[in-house]
Amino acid sequence: MTGPRLRLVGIRKAFGATQALASVSLEVAAGEVHALVGENGAGKSTLLKILSGVHEPDAGRMELEGRTYSPARPSDARALGVGMIYQEVTLAPHLSVRENILLGAESSRLGWIDARASRRRAQEALAVLGYDHFPLERATGEFTIAEQQVIEIARALLLKPRVLIMDEPTSSLTKSDTERLFGVIGRLRAQGVSIIYVSHFLEEFLRIGDRYTVLKDGETVGVGSMGEATVDRLVALMTGRPVSDLYPRSERSLGEPVLEARGLGRSPRLRPTSLTLRNGEIFGLAGLIGAGRTDLARALFGLDRADTGTVAVFGRPEASPSPRGSWARGLGFLSENRKEEGLMLNLSVRDNITMTKAGAFGRLGWISHTRQSAASRRWVGDLAIKCRDSDQGVGQLSGGNQQKVALARLLEHPARILILDEPTRGIDVGSKAQIYEIIGRLAAAGKSVILVSSYLPELLGLCDTIGVMHRGELVAVRPRGEWSEPELLRHAVGRE
Amino acid sequence: MTGTLRRIAAKGGPFIGLILVIALFSAPAETRGYFLTYHNFKIIFTQSVIVSIGALGMTMIIVSGAIDLSVGSTVALTGVAAALLIQHGWGAAPATLAAVALGGAIGLLNGAAVAGLRMPSFIITLGMLGIARGTAKWLADNQTVNYDASPVNGWMTTANPSGHALPAGVWLALALAVATSVLLKKTVFGRHIFALGSNEAAARLCGIPTVRLQVMVFALAGCFFGLSGLLQLSRLRLGDPTVAVGLELDIIAAVIIGGASLNGGSGTVLGSIIGALIMAVLRNGSQQMGWPNYFQEIIIGVVIIAAVFLDRFRRGGRA
Known part of the structure; x- marks a missing residue:
């Protein structure tokens, strides 16, 4: 040679x-x-x-x-x-x-x-x-x-x-x-x-x-x-260190239903779909791109208006949820499109974290920077966000750290039900492990999570329940123990 | 196939709009007798020449993802400059070339500042709007520039105003429209303009000299604006430094009504020309209806918004 x-x-x-x-x-x-x-x-x-x-x-x-x-x-x-x-x-x-x-x-x-x-x-x-x-x-x-x-x-x-x-x-x-x-x-x-x-x-x-x-x-x-x-x-x-387990299992027990969708549909991409999310549960949504996972997540949160069905949050049904109403009812949404829909890249870490509740940081429409900074500093520490300080523009951070800022916003709000659409897309293994750890910790603390992901090992490693979508329909929902990677894939491509 | 239908609608949209406004003014009793005559359309064509030629340049700039707000001032400055040259005894041809070259030079400055300093074209040309207008007033000593008769004066009229022949300016605009359309569709230069406006990063990665291209687009468009300035002079038969205030907005409106996107990457010469004609028909028709000036302005404003709204609607589900 x-x-x-x-x-x-x-x-x-x-x-x-x-x-x-x-x-x-x-x-x-x-x-x-x-x-x-x-x-x-x-x-x-x-x-x-x-x-x-x-x-x-x-x-x-x-x-x-x-x-x-x-x-x-x-x-x-x-x-x-x-x-x-x-x-x-x-x-x-x-x-x-x-x-x-x-x-x-x-x-x-x-x-x-x-x-x-x-x-x-x-x-x-x-x-x-x-x-x-x-x-x-x-x-x-x-x-x-x-x-x-x-x-x-x-x-x-x-x-x-x-x-x-x-x-x-x-x-x-x-x-x-x-x-x-x-x-x-x-x-x-x-x-x-x-x-x-x-x-x-x-x-x-x-x-x-x-x-x-x-x-x-x-x-x-x-x-x-x-x-x-x-x-x-x-x-x-x-x-530089052995990673014994990428997916830490947190101790958690599933409680009462906190979010129930009944017949939620939005033609043509989402057929009437029902699902139940319980307290402390991580519910995974698997499926091919275009199978309707993101459509379901967006309809649950009210980003896209559903044609049919209702979403009940903590037992209170709502026929047509809106993003503003969903935030108020304790739902948080993380878009798969971090750069375009998730973060304001030219604003600071602080502004991004406190975006949904800026009103709470001031009086009469004036925002108190001191209180905003204190809140963001807490999350910077808690989630190990690597940044110069909370004044730094989010656009200057790495993908993993940007995603942590987006998560911090949901936590600061505080959301009790988190809808996360592809939260680890495009970020490195170390940051992924950290995000998994954060999600596990949140569920253990009684929050509920809907996790949309194209990465099957991640769903299998993290979720309590996994549902597979195919052509706008939720075709199978089972506890994680009953799924394997080939099994998920078979359902996703519609050959069960 | 709905895709085919949509494509036909997307191509024919501005044309349907033109038919609609013509129909609008053909129906009422006040205008029925005169509006649809050849003679009236001769006037409409002549009135649309300055905006049309400007729209050719503006189409290139908007397709490339930029904007030029300094057109009205450029038209005034090149008109004043040509008037002064004619006053000093220059012939029609050299004075025309000088106006075109001056317009090109202003465009070159705009382009060099936009691409070289990496500044938004909105800002640079907003600055140039003031610079060129001020220079025009300075050169003209704040008054109109008069000159004895020149052949230039005849380019926007015909020897026999009631005859059938169209003035030279209309033929010039038509020839330039065909040339620009071919340039944009069939040449590497033209397709690179689309690439620049569609995705600048992609264009750069593919080795397209984006800085030089942007400068060339502004300079070439500037030549068109210089020509518009000369035709403005021909119409007024004097150099007026205060003329054509806000002309750029008419021109931008024509291009947008014609289906171009302000985000760059799309736009056609035919659409822009139809856009210019729609505006000229609206002006002409409103005058014949005896509507006051302010009413015309309101209508044109509504038409711009409606055209862009319908355009988005027509393109369907895709945001």
């Missing part, structure tokens, strides 16, 4: 006083899937940005197929054969599929777009992925997230990359879409493309990874072959 396709040695990068990368080395062979593992803040993002030409390293050497590799901007990296799939979708929603795939690399003659050549090239790129009949002329915004991701990968493949970097490609995909993505990755590997794969789902690495590199605090702390790795070993390397 010749040398590695991509080799990084002693990469360093500082932003101001923060040393993001202290000493990173990375070797990726031709045609391998290389897992890049690390907690948030370990330096993965910085490393990816250096690889894709967004940042330049302060020191260190990068080689692509034995030649010095130093991209000055993303288009350089692309031209040199390093493609990147970003975590957030980076398509122009108004442009067609064809235009997005060819964006920045159009087939043109003297500035005029050559429609025929464009179509052919876009089709070829999609065919590599096994998608032969994709509607090329439709606006990209009309496609699902999973389909958009296919478009994005096709764009990255257009320039025949030798290294393809994928940052959290499955974070917003359902299980079946993830499977299809793995198929695509397998195809690319067979064609000799090297893939650097970043994910928070360690189980994924074990399935598709060939080798791994673990980053911690800006340094490479572990390299090895995936065949000899286990989740526990990777977690231990990432966190």
Whole structure:
């Protein structure tokens, strides 16, 4: 075998006083899937940005197929054969599929777009992925997230990359879409493309990874072959300590019903659904994306008005709940869309935590900052939110800490029934464990939780009861002990 | 397929609106006899030229995700400058080129400030609104700039006002509309403008020179605004530094009525031109109905809001 396709040695990068990368080395062979593992803040993002030409390293050497590799901007990296799939979708929603795939690399003659050549090239790129009949002329915004991701990968493949970097490609995909993505990755590997794969789902690495590199605090702390790795070993390397149990079981007993939905429906996405949540219960909602989990959660809280049915909270039925009324009745809602619906990113930690009850912090409409700060400081300490102080903008915090701020808001309110939609999406393992711990603690203290999640181990590890949704219907509700991962999946895809 | 129907409705929406306003003024007894005549439409077309040409530039800017509030001032400044040049003996062609170039230069400044300083276009062009207006008044010494006859004066009228021929300005606007539409639809430059407005981060990641593109969009649009300024001069037959106050709002309204989104990424030349025509028909019809000026303003305000509301409604469930 010749040398590695991509080799990084002693990469360093500082932003101001923060040393993001202290000493990173990375070797990726031709045609391998290389897992890049690390907690948030370990330096993965910085490393990816250096690889894709967004940042330049302060020191260190990068080689692509034995030649010095130093991209000055993303288009350089692309031209040199390093493609990147970003975590957030980076398509122009108004442009067609064809235009997005060819964006920045159009087939043109003297500035005029050559429609025929464009179509052919876009089709070829999609065919590599096994998608032969994709509607090329439709606006990209009309496609699902999973389909958009296919478009994005096709764009990255257009320039025949030798290294393809994928940052959290499955974070917003359902299980079946993830499977299809793995198929695509397998195809690319067979064609000799090297893939650097970043994910928070360690189980994924074990399935598709060939080798791994673990980053911690800006340094490479572990390299090895995936065949000899286990989740526990990777977690231990990432966190620097063994994680004996990610899902702490709290002592709790289920009490009286606190929330009862009867025939709650909202056509066409939510068919009339009934469920009962008891005091101290963690009720999990499983299902594929689009199965109606989020619709149910939103209808329960009154964010979307239900067409039929009632929601009774603490025994008092309400035909058409509103968010304002729900807050008043002790319900709290955490949106799956943290950045757009959950937090005011340019406001401070303090303002975000006290948002729903700002009135309680003052008199006659004037807000007392002292009392607001005191309240937020309590939660910053309680939930171990890492921030400079409660004045810091929420947008500057890591994903895990942002999610803790969102949780703190519900707790400050105080909500007795928490509806949490994908509370651990896109955050690192350490923060996940902390959020699990917080949820367990809340249930033990007599709060009730509805937990919507696409991550089955999390539901199985945390919930007392799990219900599976399929095509807008709650098809099965059972105690956790009666569920297994394959069983949940079978119900979710409608083959029970 | 409902998708196809919706697409037809989305494309035809502004056109249906135009038919509706024309029908509105064709029915009443006061206007029935005259409104639908060729001669009246000749007037409507001529009256819509300045807004239409401005709307071509504005469509590019709005599609790119920006806005330009300095158009009215740019029109006044370029008009005054051209009037002064003609006063100093310049011919029609060089004076026109100078007005277009000056408009382009103002756009270049706007674009350089927006893209280079990373400032919102709303702020930069709000500043330019004052700068250009002040400069126009300064150059004109706070009074109108008069000049002896020039061929420029004939571009918004025809030798025989009751004849069938359309004035040169109308043909110019039509030719530019076709050219701009082709530019936006068929060229790499045009599609990159859409990409910029649709998702700037994506455009940058794909290696599109977003800063240069934004500057070019403003500069090119500025050329259109300079041409509007010259046609304003042609219509008034003098350079007036206080003319066209608030013209940018008419132009923005035309583009929005035509179906463009203020968030960028969508908009068509045809839609914007129809938007300009809808406003011209409303003005013309209101005058013939003998409605007072304030009433016209109220109607146009209502139409803008209704058009955008219907547009969103038409696009259906997607927020």
